[in-house]
Amino acid sequence: MAYTKKEEFGAREQALAAFAKALSHPARISILGILSKKEECICGEIVDDLPLxxxxxxxHLKELKEAGLILGETVGPRSCYCINWKAFERFYSEFSQLFHKLKEQQGRCC
Amino acid sequence: MAYTKKEEFGAREQALAAFAKALSHPARISILGILSKKEECICGEIVDDLPLxxxxxxxHLKELKEAGLILGETVGPRSCYCINWKAFERFYSEFSQLFHKLKEQQGRCC
DNA sequence: AATGTATATCGCAAATATACGATAAGTTTT
DNA sequence: AAAACTTATCGTATATTTGCGATATACATT
Structure with missing residues (x-):
């Protein structure tokens, strides 16, 4: 039985959904916020900042990484994470497009 | 045992994550796209357009509705859905803020 | 009233996600 | 080479999501 039909949708829809999914947990939103504040994106501090x-x-870091939103680098015994700006920008642009497409429709119904 | 710790994060993070979650399935992205194209947001057509x-x-419509992203109205025997523009704009603005916060950090590390 | 049509909801099965402790793997420091 | 430290991965329990068919609900038409 065909369980999960995600592949049957368009590539664009799948990509946007995957991006949204990566952001769909408060812990991952928090992680991005933490990364944006620190001079050094050295992590472990992230663990201290989260109730997990x-x-x-x-x-969670792995999921963000697999979604391409952050990059990880090993520095000695630690891991240094940072935002993958390029990927983030691309997705933001896609999302903005969706938003503006929706906006055109504004007020035409209901 | 405390399963699911979402409540332990800030309200802003939770709200953004919930919004992202609503968009985290290609079917729901597609539904929004369909709604943005139709003059009339009368649905049922949505069913025909999706492989589900x-x-x-x-x-899926229920989830979008519960997330506040669309509004549903009963018109005779049918249901008419449309984009909840206000909510969508609010979330888009929140998301943009996150994005720009991340942008400030660009190039400071890694 | 009976039938047809459109949509929502229920109940269930399978798949995924979330969370943790324990442990492994890799680096330093001693 | 041992000990200490940091992070990743494994195994496992539970929760949530996804999907469908069947059924209920609600309006329209006959």
């Missing part, structure tokens, strides 16, 4: 276990934070 | 069963589409 280290392993859970690591998992 | 009627009940599944109805569920």
């Amino acid at each position: 276990a280290q392993s859970t934070v690591s998992q | 069963a009627q009940s599944t589409v109805s569920q």
Whole structure:
């Protein structure tokens, strides 16, 4: 039985949805906020700033990384994460397009 | 055991995450696209446009509605959905703020 | 009243996500 | 080479999401 039909939608829709999914948990929004504040994006501090276990934070970081929104770099025994600006900009632009497409429709119905 | 710690994050993070969650499935992105194209946002057509069963589409519509992104109105035997422009604009603005906060950090690390 | 049509909801199965502790893997420091 | 430290991964429990068919609900038409 065909469980999960995500592939049956357009590439654009899938990409935007994947991006949104990466942002769909408050922990991951928080992580991005933390990364934007720190001079050094060295993490571990992230763990201290969040009400989650280290392993859970690591998992959220992995998801953000797999979605392409952040980059990770190993520095000695630690990991340094930072925002993948390019990817973020691309998605923001896609999202803006969707938004403006919706805006055109404003007031035509209901 | 405390399963799901979403409530332990800030209201802003939770709201943004909830918004992103509503957009985190290609079917729901597609629905918004369809709504933006039709003169009349009368639905049922949505079911025909998507590779999903009627009940599944109805569920996605419900989620968008509960997230506040669309409004539903009963017109005779049918349902008419449309974009809740106000809510959408509010979330877009929040998201833009996050984006610009991230942008400030650009190039400071990694 | 009976039938047809459109949509929502219920109940269920499968898939995914969330969270944690334990442990592994990799680096320093001693 | 041991010990200490940081982070990733594994295993597991629970929660949530996704999807469907069946059924209920609500209006229209006959």
